Structure formats: structure tokens, C-alpha cells
Amino acid sequence: xxxxxxxxxxxxxxxLDVHAVPTDxxxxxxxxxxxxxxxxxxxxxxxxxxxxxxxxxxxxxxxxAALASAGLPVAVINPRQIRDYARAxxxxxxxxxxDARILAKFAAAVRPEVRPLPxxxxxxxxxxxxxxRQLIEMLGAEENRQRLVRDRRVQGQIEAHITWLxxxxxxxxxxxxxxxxxxxxxxxxxxxxxxxxxxxxxxxxTLLAELPELGQLSRHKIAALxxxxxxxxxxxxxxxxxxxxxxxxxVRRVLYxxxxxxxxxxxxxxxxxxRLCANGHPxxxxxxxxxxxxxxxxxxxxxxxxxxxxxxx
Numbered sequence: 001x002x003x004x005x006x007x008x009x010x011x012x013x014x015x016l017d018v019h020a021v022p023t024d025x026x027x028x029x030x031x032x033x034x035x036x037x038x039x040x041x042x043x044x045x046x047x048x049x050x051x052x053x054x055x056x057x058x059x060x061x062x063x064x065a066a067l068a069s070a071g072l073p074v075a076v077i078n079p080r081q082i083r084d085y086a087r088a089x090x091x092x093x094x095x096x097x098x099d100a101r102i103l104a105k106f107a108a109a110v111r112p113e114v115r116p117l118p119x120x121x122x123x124x125x126x127x128x129x130x131x132x133r134q135l136i137e138m139l140g141a142e143e144n145r146q147r148l149v150r151d152r153r154v155q156g157q158i159e160a161h162i163t164w165l166x167x168x169x170x171x172x173x174x175x176x177x178x179x180x181x182x183x184x185x186x187x188x189x190x191x192x193x194x195x196x197x198x199x200x201x202x203x204x205x206t207l208l209a210e211l212p213e214l215g216q217l218s219r220h221k222i223a224a225l226x227x228x229x230x231x232x233x234x235x236x237x238x239x240x241x242x243x244x245x246x247x248x249x250x251v252r253r254v255l256y257x258x259x260x261x262x263x264x265x266x267x268x269x270x271x272x273x274x275r276l277c278a279n280g281h282p283x284x285x286x287x288x289x290x291x292x293x294x295x296x297x298x299x300x301x302x303x304x305x306x307x308x309x310x311x312x313x
Contacts, residue, residue, distance in 0.1 A: 004049040008103025009039075010096045011053055011060045019100035020046065021108050026097065036063065040070040048072070050114065052107040054079045054099075061123070075112045080246065082106055115213070125179055125186075125209040132172050133250060139165040176205050188305070189215075193298060195307035198262025198269065206254045207298070215302030222299045227252050228292045252291075259291045269294055 010017040012031065016039060019026045027042070029035035043051065051067060051074045053060050060076060067074045086092075086102045139162065146158045180186045186208055193204045207214055213225060223229040227247015262269040269290050276286035301308065 004108075005046055006104050006107035007043065007046070007048045007051045008100045008105070008107060009051060009053045009063065010099040010103060011056050011063055012096055013059060015096070016063065017096040017100040019097065019104045020048065021104045026100065031059075031063075036066040039063075040066055040072070043067070043072055044070055050075065050107045050111060052077055052103045052112065054082055054103065073114045075107075075114050077106070077112060078246070085110070121179075121183060122209065122212055125176070125205070128172060128176055128179070129206055129209040132169060132176070135165055135169050135172065139169065173201070177201065180205065180208065189302060192301050192305065192307055195309070196298060196301070197266040197308065198258055198294070199298070200258065200261070203254050203258040206251060210248060211251050214299055217299070219296040219299055223292050223295060226255065226295060228255070228288060228295060255291050255295060256287075259287060259294050262294055263287070263290060266294075268297070
């Protein structure tokens with residue numbers, strides 16, 4: 001009987017470590033064009049059931065692109081899941097080769113879902129949104145420093161940097177809007193999302209760039225993906241408080257701000273939030289529930305291609 005083959009790839013800046021289970025075959029290639037070509041050639045010959053990599057802050061993008069282009073099934077996993085799995089199996093030592101082996105074992109045991117690689121335009125939009133978030137964080141840090149500095153010369157330098165950051169953010173906002181409106185698909189999706197009271201351009205751009213699964217998954221899966229699904233904490237007769245954990249923090253932060261706006265402006269979300277508060281739920285719990293409801297509504301609207309008024313009719 002033919003056995004399934006699962007492959008783990010540990011991605012470093014200069015090299016890639018590969019391990020397969022159950023054969024325990026392993027090799028290393030350089031992280032460059034020649035190494036990627038060798039990697040794809042060998043893995044195509046192996047015909048693995050699944051290949052798993054960690055998200056490594058961008059180093060994995062070229063590897064995933066090369067594997068997907070070769071028609072290989074690849075899934076990118078949150079590093080926290082891999083660390084938890086390694087600890088659960090008693091693997092405390094850490095090397096690149098051992099990490100590749102753990103990734104392969106994780107693939108065989110968990111079998112995460114293979115999702116299609118985002119289109120180049122989506123990746124570019126994602127990078128632009130990430131850059132905007134970085135500029136916002138730098139702007140906040142500089143404004144905090146400006147309040148603490150007394151030296152006029154340093155104040156002038158900080159003020160000049162703040163002016164530049166604000167101008168850069170405005171220019172990036174214009175570029176993001178132009179990028180979205182240049183794509184018919186994104187333009188239609190933007191129109192659907194923006195029709196919802198409380199959802200603005202930042203929320204829309206973030207969802208299109210960093211949550212391409214929106215409209216393609218069930219409400220339970222999309223809530224878990226963003227990290228707004230309540231997780232049980234029960235053991236025996238003990239019933240713990242439900243809490244959220246994990247998910248895409250950058251999307252969740254923007255969703256939180258949009259929900260605060262929706263609680264004031266969106267009649268459906270406001271009624272839902274007020275009812276939870278009236279029933280004795282803490283405001284923080286009610287806000288998280290409202291975040292999940294807003295996300296569920298947006299997911300259904302994008303799935304069906306219906307704008308807000310059509311959705312609530």
C-alpha cells in the first residue's frame with residue numbers, strides 16, 4: 001500500500017533544511033535561485049502529500065511561491081503552533097534540522113489545510129498595508145518622544161520627522177486606494193465592505209490585503225482565523241471563562257477599531273452590543289462578541305456579493 005509522505009522545511013536566510021516522514025529522508029539546499037530549483041525538482045520526484053513551513057517574517061515567501069508554482073501542496077503555519085507541538089512531543093532541543101523534522105511530524109499528525117498562494121497583487125497590497133502600520137507606529141512613538149523632549153534642536157528634528165511620516169502615510173493611503181480601484185475584483189469587494197456602517201478605508205484595505213479568505217470560509221473558521229472565536233477552558237467539573245487567543249493580530253486590531261465605530265453608527269451592531277450589556281455581560285465581552293458578529297456579517301456579504309442594505313433587508 002502506498003504511504004503518504006509529509007515534508008517539513010525549516011527556512012533560514014541562507015539555507016533550507018528539508019525532512020520527510022515516514023522515510024526520514026533529509027537534505028539541505030541554499031536559499032537562492034539554484035537551491036529553490038533543486039528543492040522543487042527533488043520534491044516533485046517525492047510527490048509529497050503535504051509540505052509545511054513556518055511563517056518567518058517574509059523569508060518563506062519565495063520558497064512558498066516556488067513550491068506552489070511547481071504544483072506542490074504547501075501550507076504556512078504559525079510558529080506558535082509548531083513550538084507548542086514540539087513541547088507536547090518532548091522535543092526541547094532546537095536546530096534547523098530538528099525544526100524541519102518537527103514540521104514534517106506536525107504535517108503528518110495535524111494535516112493543516114492547504115490554502116492557495118495569494119496573487120502577486122495581493123502580496124503587494126499586504127506589504128503596503130504592513131508598511132502603513134509601521135509608519136503609524138513610528139508616528140505614535142515620535143509624538144510620545146516630542147512630549148518628553150525639552151531641547152529645541154531635538155524637538156525640531158522630531159517635528160520634521162513627524163511631518164515626513166504624516167506626509168508618507170497620506171501618500172501611501174492614496175496609493176492603496178488607487179491599487180484597489182485599479183482591480184475590478186477588489187473594487188467590487190471594496191464597495192461591498194464599505195457599504196457597512198462603521199467600516200472605513202483602513203478596515204477595507206486591511207481585510208483585502210491580510211484576510212483574503214474572507215467570504216470563502218464558514219463563520220466559525222473565519223472567526224478562528226482572525227482570533228475572535230471564544231475558546232473553552234473546561235476540565236472535569238470546572239468551567240472556565242471563554243477567552244480568545246491566537247489569530248491574525250493585525251486584522252483583529254483594525255477590526256476592534258471598526259467595531260467601536262460600528263457600535264455608534266451601525267444599527268445592527270449597536271442593538272446587539274446594547275442587548276449584551278443590558279443582560280449583564282461586561283463591556284469588554286460584549287465588544288468582542290460585536291467584533292465577531294461584524295466579521296460574520298462581512299464574511300457573508302462578501303461571500304454573496306451583497307451590499308449592506310441588501311444584507312439586512
